[in-house]
Amino acid sequence: MGTSDGRPAARPVRERMQENAVFGRKMARRMPMPGLGPALAALLLICVAAASGGPAAAQEPQRRGLFDAETFTLNNGLRGVVIVNRRAPVALHMLWYRAGAIDEPAGKSGIAHFLEHLLFKGTKTLKSGEFSRIVAANGGRENAFTSWDYTGYYQFVAKDRLARMMEIEADRMANLVLSEEDVRQERQVILEERRSRIEGRPSSILWEQARRALYLNHRYGRPIIGWMHEMEQLSRRDALDFYKKHYGPNNAVLVVAGDVDPAEVRRLAEKYYGPVARAKPPPRRKLLEPPQRAERRVIYRDARVRRPSFGRMYFAPGYNSRGAEHADALQVLARLLGASSTSLLYRSLVVRRKLATAAGADYSATRRGPSDFYVYASPRPGAGIEALEKAVDAELDKVLKHGVSAEDVEAAKQQLQDMAIFARDSLRSGAHAVAAALIAGRTVRDVEQWPARIGAVTVDRVNAAARYVLQRRKSVTALLLPDRSGETRKAEVQKQ
Amino acid sequence: MTVLLRIAGPAAALAAGALALFAVSAASAAVEVRKVVSPSGIVAWLVEDRSNPIVSVSFGFRAGGSYDPPGKEGLAELASILLDEGAGPMDALAFQKRLEKLSIRLNFEVGRDRFRGTLRTLSRNRDAAFETIGLALSRPRFDADAVERMRAGLLSAYLRNSRRPRYLARRTFWSSAYPGHPYGRPVAGTDKSLGAISRADLQRFVADNFTRDNLFVGVVGDVTPARLAVLLDKAFGGLPAQQKARPVPAAAPKLPGGVSVRQFDTPQSVVMFGQPGLPRRHPDYYAAYVLNHILGGGGFTSRLYLEIREKRGLAYSVYSYLWPMRRTALMLGGVATQNARVAESVAIVRAEWARMAETGPSAEELAAAKKFLTGSYPLRFSSSPQIADMLVGLQFEGLEPDYFAERNGLIERVTLADVRRVAGSLLKPDRLTFFIVGKPAGL
Secondary structure (H helix, E strand, O other): OOOOOOOOOOOOOOOOOOEEHHHOEEHHHHOOOOOOOHHHHHHHHHOOOOOOOOHHHHHOOOOOOOOOOEEEEOOOOOEEEEEEOOOOOEEEEEEEEOOOHHHOOOOOOOHHHHHHHHOOOEEOOOOOOHHHHHHHHOOOEEEEEEOOOOEEEEEEEEHHHHHHHHHHHHHHHHOEEOOHHHHHHHHHHHHHHHHHHHHOOHHHHHHHHHHHHHOOOOHHHOOOOOOHHHHOOOOHHHHHHHHHHHOOHHHEEEEEEEOOOHHHHHHHHHHHOOOOOOOOOOOOOOOOOOOOOOOEEEEEEEOOOOOOEEEEEEEEOOOOOOOHHHHHHHHHHHHHHHOOOOOHHHHHHHHHOOOEEEEEEEEOOOOOOOEEEEEEEEEOOOOOHHHHHHHHHHHHHHHHHHOOOHHHHHHHHHHHHHHHHHHOOOHHHHHHHHHHHHHOOOOHHHHHOHHHHHHOOOHHHHHHHHHHHOOHHHEEEEEEEEOOHHHHHHHHHHHO | OOOEEOOOOOHHHHOOOOOOOOOOOOOOOOOOOEEEEOOOOOEEEEEEOOOOOEEEEEEEEEOOHHHOOOOOOOHHHHHHHHOOOOEOOEOHHHHHHHHHHOOOEEEEEEOOOEEEEEEEEEHHHHHHHHHHHHHHHHOEOOOHHHHHHHHHHHHHHHHHHOOOHHHHHHHHHHHHHOOOOHHHOOOOOOHHHHHOOOHHHHHHHHHHHOOHHHEEEEEEEOOOHHHHHHHHHHHHOOOOOOOOOOOOOOOOOOOOOEEEEEEOOOOEEEEEEEEEOOOOOOOOHHHHHHHHHHHHOOOOOOHHHHHHHHOOOOOOOEEEEEEEOOOOEEEEEEEEEEHHHHHHHHHHHHHHHHHHHHHOOOHHHHHHHHHHHHHOHHHHOOOHHHHHHHHHHHHHOOOOOOHHHHHHHHHHOOOHHHHHHHHHHHOOOOOOEEEEEEOOOOO
């Protein structure tokens, strides 16, 4: 899922970046950051890793694990994770709620994301907008994000500002105050956001429809940002209802990463988050998918499209759904099938058969519920989309019939494990991976055993996982095509 | 795992991690930058850091899209995605397999003035990693099938972009602001220009620009100065001495004010606006930098953000920034608003520009901006690649490593009188030119 729409990213297309070298900053990303893409999603998961005996441990025997995350739980149910990294006097403070788009009531799509925006308004003691002014005055960078499974808030600050960040984050956990005017104004903002992310991008429109078609029963099919017609009706009451139901210490995960002392973080957490009263635990309904029996096709034509594209999403297990035993092998499969220019799909479709300019696969297992496995390809100018789809299927059929090679499996496993070492270079990778895992009902230990589990994946398990997931009856094929009806009409007029 | 972010921060917004820094607090260690010279005379700036078994390298040349010959736009871009598609004895697949087997990440990116490369490797593959840089820069193959494959990719990207409002707005901006100048031409090329690029063009681009007198290198991570000296020659020792390509002439942007509309059938109009900016080494640059932060800079506190998003809900994102380039300088911004109300957004941007030009910021705004800009500086040293990039950035600008320690002082010394004076001289509401793509009502 490349952006919020779930579109995969194409490999050879490299985005322009404007640079402001003096301040060491890439300026071109000053537009809203796109939703974290599939590659990143995979990376976040991958990033965590920590088994002793892995390559990292071999080189640095003093480490117990990759991030050495320490955990605690407060009396009010707040779970805390501390990842110490002393390379700079900074701290990343994140608070995640186990509340996202899948928790929204019927008819209120987008309310989780809307509430995320509204949390930057006032509280009983802070005026609207004051939160961000405090963060800025402390030299902090901040943002927030919403997914199907969770909503997260963070501030990135010099370490001596951590207490102040906790104080204001704990405050808005319990004391949110919204005016009708705040809500009216911010609703306009999310509508513009939807226009930017979805309405203005044909591929986003396609993937929004395709996801809806993939999930027969589960709410992973609904757009995180919401359907336009429901977003327009979201009210102050809706936001406060969702807030009261889902925001509370017993439904949240606190993560602090950086140059901090775990005992001190715990003390600060007790002080600021400790007094916040438990919320009534939100209901834990588990939606199950019925058997997926029919292959689906979603075709979207748009006059703005000049380059068609092909994608297919297979219904797949996550760590928490039926078939979870395949989750680790599926990560290896996605890697060898389509994570790079040496992958099976790229080699076959782009290099050998010259049918595509990009081709790949993607998968993430860290979900509260089931997940999806993607393959995608963009035709080379002049090549037909039908031929491309046939070629993708031929390649997948080959995998199903003959299996994957031991060489490819070993290479993919090595790459995944090496990525874990790179992940240590950033505070964010560890923080994000641990938080997402806890939200999904996993443990820190699960996360730390990830490299060892990847290491234990065999050729047989990859083949079994491929056979389990790559079934057309459990899939949606999504085609993005140019709409030439307008041009055809014009041409006809000119002929007359 | 897909997520929506509340707003756009700079790319590094979420990044964390970090190294020790200058200018944070007395307790913190400083980033120690060392200049390393190889036996053959290649210079690199090094920040040695043993906390992880990783080495990050950033390097760059003064070369880029503005150096493309007329009619061959996209040449630098095409070269940048071909360097790792076969070099020396290895064809594309062999080269890529080697990178993957050794978990070496090698990437190139192109701007108008700069050609940048980045490398990330585990310590255990350090020597091999520097050798791959050497192969990519000195012995790229440009095999016919790789060239055609990558050309097709860029062509496909061009065709896709040619129906994207954001791309169209940018294209209109550059071609209008720099007519007849290399800055006005499309860095990523067009269907026509991409088709005109030959293998000989690619080879000439590399030979003319990837030279030792034109090279800047920054290294961060698990490597000693002595070892790095040897490795530098493996990576860059094979480059010729002198750059043959010449920089483009200096140019003032042609931005006469007004609004230009390109009709495009989409629900939200994309707006790009700009006026002349200030060169990076201008004595007023820091005052202008602080000024821009208050007017339309990052975070959730700028005037444009408050007026357009917080008060009126007219946009998800609105921003401005200074862009000092090698031979010109710009101040740019952007906003996107539904067609029916985009005229309102344009009017507010103009009004805020004029209000700031007339009265400048308040003392409180200046104090808040300085607090943010100085307080957040340490956050930029958040990962090895980020620091390596900054090391190269300083060299491009002719600055010295002590800049890291001095930078916050430069911000602190900006006075209210400075910002007000610069607001009056820099901001030109009547020259602020708007480029809109969409179906804007009333414009």
